[in-house]
Amino acid sequence: MSKNALDRLAATIRERRTEAADKSYTRQLLDDPIKSAKKVGEEGVEVAIAATAQDRNALLQESADLLYHFLVLLESRNIALDEVCEVLEQRMGTSGLARDKGPAG
Numbered sequence: 001m002s003k004n005a006l007d008r009l010a011a012t013i014r015e016r017r018t019e020a021a022d023k024s025y026t027r028q029l030l031d032d033p034i035k036s037a038k039k040v041g042e043e044g045v046e047v048a049i050a051a052t053a054q055d056r057n058a059l060l061q062e063s064a065d066l067l068y069h070f071l072v073l074l075e076s077r078n079i080a081l082d083e084v085c086e087v088l089e090q091r092m093g094t095s096g097l098a099r100d101k102g103p104a105g
């Protein structure tokens, strides 16, 4: 999924704030940020299981579920995808090995 598709999906999710709950699954999640957070956790575990099982199709499907639910969670907490991208951009060029991991590693 390209960044452009993620932006379009995020815009759809934002629009669902004003949709009727009985017509929109997204609106139901936006009304219940705790459920939304739990769904991100569930979908993350399902991604990990699919990856561990080396099930390519399942990994694609679960990854899409995770991205959708992650975007809903961000919207429910009034965080724009661009803000997350800014954090990623700030990290660019800094190796993961460069972080201070403390004496325990």
Ligand SMILES: N=c1c2ncn([C@@H]3O[C@H](COP(=O)(O)OP(=O)(O)OP(=O)(O)O)[C@@H](O)[C@H]3O)c2ncn1[C@@H]1O[C@H](COP(=O)(O)O)[C@@H](O)[C@H]1O
Binding pocket: 009, 012, 016, 023, 024, 025, 026, 027, 064, 065, 068
């Ligand atoms: N990308 C998605 C998307 N991916 C997954 N899902 C839904 O996520 C739900 C949860 O998936 P699960 O596999 O966990 O199913 P479940 O365990 O039965 O779900 P829960 O009862 O736990 O919520 C399913 O109902 C899927 O249909 C999505 N629902 C919506 N979208 C996008 O959001 C748009 C708006 O959707 P509505 O708000 O429903 O109009 C759609 O046009 C799509 O572009």
